[in-house]
Amino acid sequence: MSELRGVGIGLGVAQGPVARMAEPLPAPEDVPSTLSPEEEIARVRDAVAVVARELETRGAQAGGLAREVLEAQAMMAEDPTLDQEVLTRTAAGKTGEFAVHDAFARFRDTLAAMGGYLGERAADLDDVAQRVIARLRGLPAPGIPDPGHPFVLVAKDLAPADTALLDLDKVLALVTTDGGPTSHTAILAREKSIVAVVGAAAAKDLADGEIVIVDAAKGVVTASPSDDELSQAQHRADARRTAASAPITPGALADGTAVPLLANLGKPEGAAEAVELGAEGVGLFRTEFLFLSSSQAPTVEQQAKAYTELLNAFPGKKVVVRALDAGADKPLAFLNDAHEENPALGLRGIRSLRASEDILREQLTALQQAQAATQADLWVMAPMIGTVEETEYFTTLCRDYGIKTAGVMVEVPSAALMAEKVLGIADFASIGTNDLTQYTMAADRLLGSVSSFQDPWHPAVLQLIGMTGAAGRTTGKPVGICGEAAADPLLAVVLVGLGATTLSMAPTALADVRATLLKYTRDDAERIAAAALAADGAASARAAAQAAADTVA
Known part of the structure; x- marks a missing residue:
């Protein structure tokens, strides 16, 4: 048994086998294209359009804050400035994959340097670029794994497109190695009532299938827990569900002091x-x-x-x-x-x-x-x-x-x-x-x-x-x-x-x-x-x- 510490979101506790997010696609090589520039830019524009529509569809299904974020990503994918940057690179004989990778990376760095709201959007660009490149390569889009059973999702962090449609019947808990209590992932974990511990850097060493307890109240992820620890965690989870179904009362302290x-x-x-x-x-x-x-x-x-x-x-x-x-x-x-x-x-x-x-x-x-x-x-x-x-x-x-x-x-x-x-x-x-x-x-x-x-x-x-x-x-x-x-x-x-x-x-x-x-x-x-x-x-x-x-x- 070992304990990995991070920042817990809420008071929840959950247990189950780990399923890790796949690593990002490797960066495309800068090799000459075998297609004409016209063919390459047409491929890219088709892929961008498909990705943008997929993001919009995910947003419409998710609703709420996720919809706003995903619609912003879709608009970003079809940004005319990005399209021009990609066009410049394909016209120089680059492949569509490399043109997207390079143009999006340059644009991301520019936004990151601005900070604020635009700086936040820079992080989303990586996800959009990965989706477009996957489409060009005929590969599945990066995203949430599906091991065929309920699981604890372990990731470096989650892109908005991933968090928007988490299957809460399968995702028992969420653990990230990066991020903090006000990160995008943490905010959406609260919105969706997902048991989560963020910023647990040591979680990078967890293996697929390994059983863990995710204790948000303590900000701890317990790897390879004992049967007794699993039983205690389940008891706490059951007690919390019972408390959540109790009649709602106004906010107050134990001495009756009202705190609306x-x-x-x-x-x-x-x-x-x-x-x-x-x-x-x-x-x-x-x-x-x-x-x-x-x-x-x-x-x-x-x-x-x-x-x-x-x-x-x-x-x-x-x-x-x-x-x-x-x-x-x-x-x-x-x-x-x-x-x-x-x-x-x-x-x-x-x-x-x-x-x-x-x-x-x-x-x-x-x-x-x-x-x-x-x-x-x-x-x-x-x-x-x-x-x-x-x-x-x-x-x-x-x-x-x-x-x-x-x-x-x-x-x-x-x-x-x-x-x-x-x-x-x-x-x-x-x-x-x-x-x-x-x-x-x-x-x-x-x-x-x-x-x-x-x-x-x-x-x-x-x-x-x-x-x-x-x-x-x-x-x-x-x-x-x-x-x-x-x-x-x-x-x-x-x-x-x-x-x-x-x-x-x-x-x-x-x-x-x-x-x-x-x-x-x-x-x-x-x-x-x-x-x-x-x-x-x-x-x-x-x-x-x-x-x-x-x-x-």
Whole structure:
């Protein structure tokens, strides 16, 4: 028996035989083509079209976040710039396979250097290129293995096209050697309620067919476990299933302290599932879906219809809507598509909205109309607030448009450092832990090479959260968490101990967080948070919090 450590996603535990993802196709050799340039480019364009349609079909079947990601991949495959690059190479006598490999690799490197949203898309290019080359060679597309029985999938990481259509009847658990708690794979594992441990580097040595236990609660993969260990793991899995089927209760600590558990949503269609899973409202509604798929800004009427649909699903409950969070890292032709050397630090969030204020004013108009037409308790917040002046600007504008509750997102360290003054103006704050970690640690959250720094457990990040929580207590204003950190059950306890009054997460994470909070009192949560704060780094903070929690349990 040996234990491999990584970062667990959720509290699940599963066991079964390993099935490894196949290694990527070898790079094509740079040899002269035996076909004409016209024949080669025709082959490539046919293969690209087939791959793009396959990605779109997978997206339509998967729905949700996966659909958006796969449709973006399909568009990327047929990008005219890439087509021109491939054409240049085939015209020089290269094979279609090499032309695709070389052109996509160059384009990938260019996007990776840009960082931000475009940097994330760079990783997807490798998957698209592999699929096109496989098609040209007449080989099966790279993807999930099918050993003919349920299995634990072990991979370096998963491409969006793979995660979109995982057969959850066969994939018992997921283990990756790369990635962290905010990686694409981790986010989709939460969305699909897959037992997962990510960043377990030693998993590269696991063999096909080897029996393992994947314990997300402990962040451990046990290889070649004993019969007793297998029995204990099965008992825990059965107990967790029983607990999940128990009646849903409001989020609370063991001493009765209320901690409302809210849902992060990207489209109104997700509201019904969120309610079914016990969401007590919405802590983050991302409005980007209305804008990112359009060549021009949606009308007030189009926006009001979508917001009304969302609010109608939560009568009498809090629904927090984030104003459009776009800019140079998510270019919109009608907002700001100018190239920036470092888009994560550029014209995004509230900065971008101020530069195109008519977009913000139309959005607030639509939100006010939806507020008037429904019974939900609408809260509206601005993204990427960095100054007190920006807070004043946004809240004043909201009040001009009849928005009753206006707040800010704390994602920039300056907002946390000035939290008491910010909350002296805003009605509430919501901490976006993904970006707060990115800017605190100076590590692009979409760049795999620095993913080890992108951990909200780092005491520097926790200190900023604690400062914001303290400011909330001083001013009497609520402070929520809407980043991925809230979906980590133990970290959720720490966040409450730091002053968070609500937690918002992917709906599938609600049950685990609800069950964990019920184990601890407020005093316990504050003691566990203090242990994490006293640590020197992310790993030691997690370990210290777990040790403190174990003394209670």
